[in-house]
Amino acid sequence: MTELLNKDGVRVTLGGDGDTVATVTLDNPAKRNAQTAATWRALTEAGRLLPGSVRVAVLRAEGKSFSAGLDLGVITPEGIPGMPSFHELARYPEAQLDDAIAEYQEAFTWWRRNDIVSLAAVHGHAIGAGFQLALACDLRVCADDVQFAMRETSLGLVPDLTGTRPLVELVGYARALEICATGRFVRAEEAERVGLANLVVPRAELDAAVGDLTAALLAAPRDAVVETKALLRGAVTRSYDEQRAAERAAQGRRLRDLAGVGE
Numbered sequence: 196m197t198e199l200l201n202k203d204g205v206r207v208t209l210g211g212d213g214d215t216v217a218t219v220t221l222d223n224p225a226k227r228n229a230q231t232a233a234t235w236r237a238l239t240e241a242g243r244l245l246p247g248s249v250r251v252a253v254l255r256a257e258g259k260s261f262s263a264g265l266d267l268g269v270i271t272p273e274g275i276p277g278m279p280s281f282h283e284l285a286r287y288p289e290a291q292l293d294d295a296i297a298e299y300q301e302a303f304t305w306w307r308r309n310d311i312v313s314l315a316a317v318h319g320h321a322i323g324a325g326f327q328l329a330l331a332c333d334l335r336v337c338a339d340d341v342q343f344a345m346r347e348t349s350l351g352l353v354p355d356l357t358g359t360r361p362l363v364e365l366v367g368y369a370r371a372l373e374i375c376a377t378g379r380f381v382r383a384e385e386a387e388r389v390g391l392a393n394l395v396v397p398r399a400e401l402d403a404a405v406g407d408l409t410a411a412l413l414a415a416p417r418d419a420v421v422e423t424k425a426l427l428r429g430a431v432t433r434s435y436d437e438q439r440a441a442e443r444a445a446q447g448r449r450l451r452d453l454a455g456v457g458e
C-alpha cells in the first residue's frame with residue numbers, strides 16, 4: 196500500500212495488483228467529514244495524482260458519517276480560515292463567483308473519467324456536499340445505516356457541486372425535485388429501490404462488499420471497460436442513431452485491438 200496524499204482530511208493510497216486500485220478516504224471523523232475549500236482542493240489533487248495504472252477509485256470515509264456536507268462554519272459571519280464565507284461570496288463579481296464555484300466543482304468531476312471506474316462506499320450520513328460527492332462516483336455501495344439528504348435548498352441555496360445531473364439520471368426528475376426541495380433523508384431501502392445505491396449491505400460488510408465489487412471490475416479487460424463506460428456515459432446525450440454509430444465505432448476498435456490489427 197503506497198500513500199499518495201494525506202492532507203486536509205483527505206488520504207489517498209494505492210494498492211491492488213500493479214497499483215490498480217486507488218482508495219480516497221475522507222478522514223476528518225470528528226467533524227463528520229464536513230467539507231471545506233481545502234477538502235475540495237485535496238480531492239482535486241487526488242484526481243491529478245492518480246497514476247495510469249489505476250482502474251478503480253474507491254471513495255470511503257472514516258467515522259460515523261460518510262460526510263456531513265459543507266462545513267457550516269462557512270455560513271457564519273466570521274467564516275472559516277482559507278475559504279470565503281457566504282457573506283464574501285455574495286459580494287464577488289459574477290465572473291469571479293463563477294470561477295470560484297467551478298474550482299470547487301473540480302473535486303467532483305474527475306470521478307467520471309473514462310479510464311477509471313469510481314465507487315463510493317457510503318455509510319451513515321451523506322448530506323449536501325456529501326451526497327453530491329457520492330453522486331460524483333459511477334457506483335455506490337451503501338451500508339444499511341446510510342442516510343442521504345440534499346439540504347442545500349432548505350438552506351436557501353441550490354446543489355451546485357455537480358450532483359443535480361446524476362441525481363436526475365438515477366432517480367428521475369420528479370423524485371429528484373422532491374428529494375432536493377424537501378431535504379428529507381433517503382434511507383438504505385429506498386436508496387436501493389430508486390437506484391441511488393447499486394447495492395446495500397450490513398454496515399459490518401461494507402468493506403468486504405466493496406472489495407468484491409472491485410475485484411469483479413478488475414476481472415474484466417481494461418480497454419473494454421473503458422470503452423463501455425464511455426459508451427454508456429455518452430448514451431445520455433446522444434440520439435438513438437448517434438448511439439448506434441458510437442456502438443459500431445467502439446466495437447470496431449475492440450475487434451481490431453483483440454485481433455492485433457493496427458488502426
Ligand SMILES: CC(C)(COP(=O)([O-])OP(=O)(O)OC[C@H]1O[C@@H](n2cnc3c(N)ncnc32)[C@H](O)[C@@H]1OP(=O)(O)O)[C@@H](O)C(=O)NCCC(=O)NCCSC(=O)/C=C/C[N+](C)(C)C
Pocket residue numbers: 225226227229230259260262263264265266267268320322323324325346347350352353354355356
Ligand atoms: C446528522 C449529523 C451529520 C451527525 O450528527 P451526530 O449526532 O452524529 O454528530 P454531531 O452533530 O454531534 O456532530 C459531531 C461533530 O461534527 C460537527 N459537524 C457535523 N456536521 C458538521 C458540518 N456540516 N459542518 C461543521 N461541523 C460539523 C459538529 O459540530 C460536532 O462537532 P463538536 O464535536 O461539537 O466540535 C449532524 O452533525 C448534522 O446534521 N450536521 C449538519 C449537516 C448539514 O446541514 N450540512 C450542510 C449540508 S448543505 C451543503 O453541504 C451544501 C453545499 C453546497 N454549497 C457549496 C453551495 C454550499
